[in-house]
Amino acid sequence: MPLEAYLMSMAQVQAIPDGSITSTPGFEAAGVACGLKPNGALDLALVYSPQPCVGAALFTTNAFKAAPVLYDQRLLAQNATNLHGVVINSGCANACTGERGLRDTVSTAAAAASHLATAPSSFLVMSTGVIGMPMPMDRIHAGVAKAALQRTLSVDGGHAAALAIMTTDTRPKEFAVKVTTDDGEFTIAGMAKGAGMIHPNMATMLCLLTSDARITPQVARQALREGVEGSFHRITVDGDTSTNDTVLLLANGLAEMQPITSTESSAYAGFLAGLSHVLTALAKAVVHDGEGATRFIEITVSGTCSQAEAKQVAMSVARSLLVKAAIYGQDANWGRIICAVGYSGVAVEPERVRVWLGDLELFRNGEPYQVDEAHARELLAQPEITIRVDLGQGGAQATVWTCDLSHQYVDINAHYRT
Amino acid sequence: MPLEAYLMSMAQVQAIPDGSITSTPGFEAAGVACGLKPNGALDLALVYSPQPCVGAALFTTNAFKAAPVLYDQRLLAQNATNLHGVVINSGCANACTGERGLRDTVSTAAAAASHLATAPSSFLVMSTGVIGMPMPMDRIHAGVAKAALQRTLSVDGGHAAALAIMTTDTRPKEFAVKVTTDDGEFTIAGMAKGAGMIHPNMATMLCLLTSDARITPQVARQALREGVEGSFHRITVDGDTSTNDTVLLLANGLAEMQPITSTESSAYAGFLAGLSHVLTALAKAVVHDGEGATRFIEITVSGTCSQAEAKQVAMSVARSLLVKAAIYGQDANWGRIICAVGYSGVAVEPERVRVWLGDLELFRNGEPYQVDEAHARELLAQPEITIRVDLGQGGAQATVWTCDLSHQYVDINAHYRT
Numbered sequence: 056m057p058l059e060a061y062l063m064s065m066a067q068v069q070a071i072p073d074g075s076i077t078s079t080p081g082f083e084a085a086g087v088a089c090g091l092k093p094n095g096a097l098d099l100a101l102v103y104s105p106q107p108c109v110g111a112a113l114f115t116t117n118a119f120k121a122a123p124v125l126y127d128q129r130l131l132a133q134n135a136t137n138l139h140g141v142v143i144n145s146g147c148a149n150a151c152t153g154e155r156g157l158r159d160t161v162s163t164a165a166a167a168a169s170h171l172a173t174a175p176s177s178f179l180v181m182s183t184g185v186i187g188m189p190m191p192m193d194r195i196h197a198g199v200a201k202a203a204l205q206r207t208l209s210v211d212g213g214h215a216a217a218l219a220i221m222t223t224d225t226r227p228k229e230f231a232v233k234v235t236t237d238d239g240e241f242t243i244a245g246m247a248k249g250a251g252m253i254h255p256n257m258a259t260m261l262c263l264l265t266s267d268a269r270i271t272p273q274v275a276r277q278a279l280r281e282g283v284e285g286s287f288h289r290i291t292v293d294g295d296t297s298t299n300d301t302v303l304l305l306a307n308g309l310a311e312m313q314p315i316t317s318t319e320s321s322a323y324a325g326f327l328a329g330l331s332h333v334l335t336a337l338a339k340a341v342v343h344d345g346e347g348a349t350r351f352i353e354i355t356v357s358g359t360c361s362q363a364e365a366k367q368v369a370m371s372v373a374r375s376l377l378v379k380a381a382i383y384g385q386d387a388n389w390g391r392i393i394c395a396v397g398y399s400g401v402a403v404e405p406e407r408v409r410v411w412l413g414d415l416e417l418f419r420n421g422e423p424y425q426v427d428e429a430h431a432r433e434l435l436a437q438p439e440i441t442i443r444v445d446l447g448q449g450g451a452q453a454t455v456w457t458c459d460l461s462h463q464y465v466d467i468n469a470h471y472r473t
Numbered sequence: 474m475p476l477e478a479y480l481m482s483m484a485q486v487q488a489i490p491d492g493s494i495t496s497t498p499g500f501e502a503a504g505v506a507c508g509l510k511p512n513g514a515l516d517l518a519l520v521y522s523p524q525p526c527v528g529a530a531l532f533t534t535n536a537f538k539a540a541p542v543l544y545d546q547r548l549l550a551q552n553a554t555n556l557h558g559v560v561i562n563s564g565c566a567n568a569c570t571g572e573r574g575l576r577d578t579v580s581t582a583a584a585a586a587s588h589l590a591t592a593p594s595s596f597l598v599m600s601t602g603v604i605g606m607p608m609p610m611d612r613i614h615a616g617v618a619k620a621a622l623q624r625t626l627s628v629d630g631g632h633a634a635a636l637a638i639m640t641t642d643t644r645p646k647e648f649a650v651k652v653t654t655d656d657g658e659f660t661i662a663g664m665a666k667g668a669g670m671i672h673p674n675m676a677t678m679l680c681l682l683t684s685d686a687r688i689t690p691q692v693a694r695q696a697l698r699e700g701v702e703g704s705f706h707r708i709t710v711d712g713d714t715s716t717n718d719t720v721l722l723l724a725n726g727l728a729e730m731q732p733i734t735s736t737e738s739s740a741y742a743g744f745l746a747g748l749s750h751v752l753t754a755l756a757k758a759v760v761h762d763g764e765g766a767t768r769f770i771e772i773t774v775s776g777t778c779s780q781a782e783a784k785q786v787a788m789s790v791a792r793s794l795l796v797k798a799a800i801y802g803q804d805a806n807w808g809r810i811i812c813a814v815g816y817s818g819v820a821v822e823p824e825r826v827r828v829w830l831g832d833l834e835l836f837r838n839g840e841p842y843q844v845d846e847a848h849a850r851e852l853l854a855q856p857e858i859t860i861r862v863d864l865g866q867g868g869a870q871a872t873v874w875t876c877d878l879s880h881q882y883v884d885i886n887a888h889y890r891t
Binding site: 384388 | 568569574798802806808809811820838840880884
């Protein structure tokens with residue numbers, strides 16, 4: 056889909072070196088430490104656009120939606136065109152915190168609006184961290200005040216903001232592109248956090264995107280939906296869908312271009328191409344930094360009757376703990392790949408299935424095929440592993456990304472709160 | 474269901490001390506080493522009944538069915554009343570081995586029949602171990618010959634057989650009961666193996682049951698289906714469904730009783746009560762010995778509109794790596810339980826949900842409830858952990874069993890083949 060959109064649009068998508076959420080003209084950001092993380096690290100980000108923004112977002116499908124998710128959903132339903140920014144905190148998810156949690160979110164948003172003298176309902180909120188812990192509001196308020204200071208909030212604050220939203224992430228995830236189309240030039244930038252509890256829908260935890268494109272909220276939402284389907288919905292670390300997952304796009308319309316008002320336009324295709332580029336880069340970065348990951352695994356399933364079937368089989372392999380543990384151990388245990396294909400729920404004809412590890416064919420006609428163990432070991436020693444499965448039934452395919460299951464994953468998650 | 478059946482039947486179900494697969498009158502067994510396991514441990518079991526048996530079985534739902542699964546399915550379709558036993562080997566799964574694998578299974582069954590002078594199609598085969606490795610048939614033939622020797626095969630051979638079917642199991646899993654009903658007295662005995670690749674359907678790898686009850690194959694199959702639904706289909710270790718899962722029941726009809734020919738009879742209820750007792754004991758033993766397990770976790774979900782919904786929610790919690798890792802780390806991170814309830818797919822009203830760890834209430838009305846961390850730590854230090862979730866919507870409930878996720882699980886599965 057991204058590739059087709061790209062070709063259709065004839066848009067040029069160019070990565071911006073050292074890109075961050077403030078690569079987009081008109082956006083300022085700050086990352087501050089307000090004591091939510093016990094080690095004193097940055098833990099509160101503020102992203103601000105003096106120019107009012109259009110907003111569009113996708114949220115977790117979990118029935119227990121965190122307070123900021125409920126708040127953002129309601130706010131965007133009422134106001135998707137006059138937004139000024141977002142407050143993002145790590146260290147506390149503000150999930151399962153009842154009425155108090157909602158009040159805390161409202162108060163956080165109001166504090167940002169008050170400091171920056173914007174309309175009361177112009178700030179969104181995102182939170183990530185431990186579930187069920189009440190928000191230490193004195194620290195949040197102090198953090199928002201600090202972040203909103205003129206000398207802190209700046210067009211150079213993107214990197215600090217990306218650091219402030221990290222939890223078990225070992226590195227920030229940022230990416231920005233410049234998109235050039237016949238209809239004008241604009242920027243799309245993004246940052247994400249997420250190392251565990253990663254699974255569609257939504258496989259992300261938190262992702263914020265900024266753009267200066269001129270676009271309507273409806274069309275922005277459709278682009279987000281399409282872009283996320285090909286990126287965050289194609290990754291899994293541990294199969295857990297969090298209570299806080301949010302992908303939010305803010306577009307301030309500062310670019311000189313005709314507004315994108317229809318998904319049928321070539322300008323939309325260009326916007327989608329750029330957005331997909333950023334989303335895919337961030338999604339892969341999340342997997343690369345998956346909790347305890349030592350290997351990045353790309354799984355492509357082809358030869359299915361539909362893309363949905365291909366994705367289902369690929370996700371079944373990507374979720375298998377046995378496949379992930381074998382890759383961690385650099386063991387070419389392709390039987391486990393076959394096994395996960397077999398229980399995916401998609402009708403499979405075993406004698407038509409073929410499996411490759413990198414360029415090495417492992418399985419064909421229902422039986423093992425020239426398994427060169429030495430070459431397999433070589434491939435498995437690489438940081439990036441490619442698995443390809445062909446079901447031999449049709450012309451559709453899908454690619455998903457995951458990581459291996461290591462001792463470190465257990466370490467990180469056995470003692471997350473303590 | 475087992476309890477209702479038990480009450481309905483007024484049957485007495487009594488555990489047989491030191492029970493094994495040969496606790497059932499008329500069954501002989503042997504466990505021998507034939508070189509399939511590199512360390513020289515027992516790796517081939519033979520179970521034999523001179524009296525012809527009725528057979529019933531349930532098999533894996535995986536599309537890649539191992540050769541012995543395909544063979545047993547075909548054999549039972551033709552002959553479910555004149556069976557004499559089963560050959561079970563560990564060390565090699567004979568899965569994804571193509572035509573050769575099927576020929577090897579046929580040849581294994583034929584060897585046993587020939588040594589014991591029974592009809593050629595009277596032996597079933599079960600295999601477990603590495604997927605995709607061809608069967609070393611010279612060793613298998615030598616093993617069957619050794620096991621069939623009169624001095625090896627005996628009514629005391631049950632324990633050796635249970636040892637011979639183990640793979641990553643750390644201990645054998647055996648259980649036997651005596652069932653006394655108004656209609657007569659009979660025995661049901663079972664053994665199982667399975668430490669990883671444990672998930673419904675079927676959550677077992679291999680399970681063999683023997684009985685001297687008089688029962689028709691159709692009724693035996695129905696009892697097996699009902700019994701497994703309440704036992705092996707309620708456990709998960711790692712969410713992987715294997716290519717070889719088989720639960721097989723052989724009944725030689727030696728008990729003095731009226732034959733059980735209908736599922737409506739009280740004798741059937743007694744049989745089901747006894748069978749459920751054995752199956753549940755074995756299923757729990759599999760979880761207790763789950764790969765790397767340090768904790769046994771019982772999860773009961775109540776207050777749902779149907780038992781199926783309760784099971785779905787309970788399994789969502791049981792599968793969550795984050796819940797399992799937190800319990801390994803003795804961290805009362807109940808947020809992860811709530812999170813897994815929330816993405817189970819069952820419609821949940823957050824403010825009605827309640828969660829308990831043992832006797833400690835953790836969550837009520839959508840928010841945390843008197844979390845006594847000291848007491849929580851005490852509970853989590855126990856080898857058996859009880860989690861209870863009430864959705865507050867209806868009167869149905871279900872219980873499932875799982876284990877924690879430890880460093881040892883990763884160890885075992887990173888280097889299974891090597």
